[in-house]
Amino acid sequence: MTAIDAVSVFLPQRRVPVESLAVPLGLSDMQVRLFRRFHGLTEVRRDPGLSLTDLLMRAAAGLTTLSTLRRRVRFVVYGRAFPVVTPYPVNPLHEVCRTLGLGHALAFTLTQQSCASALAAIDVAGRLLASEPDTPDGPPLALVLTGEKAFTRDAQFIPETSVFSEGSSACLLSAGGGRDRLLAYACHQRGEFDVAGGESPARFQRAYRPALAEVIGRALDRAGIGLSELRLVLPHNVNLMTWKRLCRLIGLPLDRVLLDNVTDTGHVFCADAFVNYRTARERGLLRPGDRYLVAAVGAGDGATFAAMVFEH
Amino acid sequence: MDDGLRLLRAARHTVTGPAALLGDPRLRSRAAEYLTDLTRPYGRRVPDGLFDAPPGALGQSYGEMAAELIPAVVPPDEPVDLLVLAFAVHDMLPGRATAAYLSHVCPGTPMSFALCDQGSAAAFTGLRIAREYGCRRALLVTVEQAVLPYDAAVPVPARHRAVAMLYGALAGDGAHGDATGNTARPGDNGATGGDGGAGGPDRIELGGGARVTALRQHADVGTGDVTALAAAEVRELTSGRTDVAVVLGADLAAAWPGPGGGAVTTGPPRQPSTGVWWALLDRLAGDAARPRPVVAADYEPGLGYLSVVALEPAGRSEPVGERGAHERAQPLVGLRGADGDPDPGAW
Structure with a gap:
């Protein structure tokens, strides 16, 4: 049974009040008030100085056991809301895998379920793990990553509904963990x-x-x-x-x-x-x-x- | 060993016409803004006036390319449980949740998602996921377009192409009434193993279908190691057999130590996402009168993935694929060429 063994989250320190989004996004005072008073959305996290690769790396760095378990990681699944976030063939996922010493893992992005893609990534990673044989170092693991930049208008807010924060997460999955x-x-x-x-x-x-x-x-x-x-x-x-x-x-x-x-x-x-x-x-x-x-x-x-x- | 899936039906096409959605000014404007913002942090630029061009010059919508193939492989009374869209080069509507739309137009309203950022390995990964889902039917669609709307400085695919493959679980075999995949349906154009030209999707005749008997992927494979590893995989999967066809993606074929000769079919060049599957379907269709096992392999040179799949056409009793250890020492006969091609009838 698929189990989450460890979770790490990274959110940029920089906080942006929703009022600050009004001018760049062309929001009216009424739209801003709707976000704050009706929807309870007061601020978001954004850091223009952090790249997408930076976000993913910060989350992975928070998994303190990853360095010792990395040889057991067989799959890296990046669940992403926006299907395309870099020009081709720029590939932050594989940059991160190489930096983390996970080049031996099968790494891919799962997307086009918008913000529900992370749950599908957990499901897929769990299924792949279920039939994966043990590694020489122990039972196989999967690393599920999320992380996005608010790089374009569609990735900054949903009209009348929500505003996006930049951030990332890293999650270690196993096929038989108990946590x-x-x-x-x-x-x-x-x-x-x-x-x-x-x-x-x-x-x-x-x-x-x-x-x-x-x-x-x-x-x-x-x-x-x-x-x-x-x-x-x-x-x-x-x-x-x-x-x-x-x-x-x-x-x-x-x-x-x-x-x-x-x-x-x-x-x-x-x-x-x-x-x-x-x-x-x-x-x-x-x-x-x-x-x-x-x-x-x-x-x-x-x-x-x-x-x-x-x-x- | 059996991998629990049978390739039931397949269709493909080369798209030459415009994407209808790119005729919508609102969507063009959204796409232009998205792509401009996408490229800016990476020092690349969408050319001025690009989105003033006619839709035919802009590129494609993978939603349209894939949706055209679905009726050719999925009849309304055969609901699909899982739909996987695989791509490397993105389309001209890059922010769209295309897979969710495809679920809507596919019988069964299947669970759907896209796989990317893995080059040519993505479709193999999709097949692997389909195997793990153990569903009745899974539709795998791999797509690519010959356009990148910015100065990417990398080769783009030669043509806009899409391949759709319907796989069924072996238990019950997926199809209603006719597990052979021979039933004519709306959307069929009667083509068999054609070139998937601009006249619409070509349905590929697969006879009784083909069982997936092995599916393997290797990561972190360097260009200096890939030929030996690929040859070893093909050798293991064909060991002891003299009648196995081999299909190689163009990037792998370029490095293939061959002879190989007539036993090897090579995918078309500069079609990294569809090429090996296009050639695989050619091989299966070409062998329809005399079905034989096929091993198909592809290499993603930029990311270091080697992927291999073995299929056994219906009606054969001995599968190619996972074999006993005592058989693995058998010589590789399927790839001999000039010094004695065991398969002169192959391409």
């Missing part, structure tokens, strides 16, 4: 909301919460547990209002959702799950045996709704 075991994964895609799919943004807004509720329910069913058995929900940091309304829709107490990072980091692309996991661990919110759910929505062109249930 955070993956019990279930559910994913549902709505490609009709792509630019060629013919559906309207308004219809997407109406479909959003029911679709997320459905995929959460499916993940819980697969895990064989009910909503009330969840100790915690680690959300995507899209905004506060979405989660308040979703909680009403599915009957989940709002205090069961770790929303603290929405306010001061915003939406860290695919890294939200790991940012929130780190916070949960730091605050002692997870005890052995606790079940928790991770939710993600990829809402670029086309939409992906995904949820995972873990046991800590």
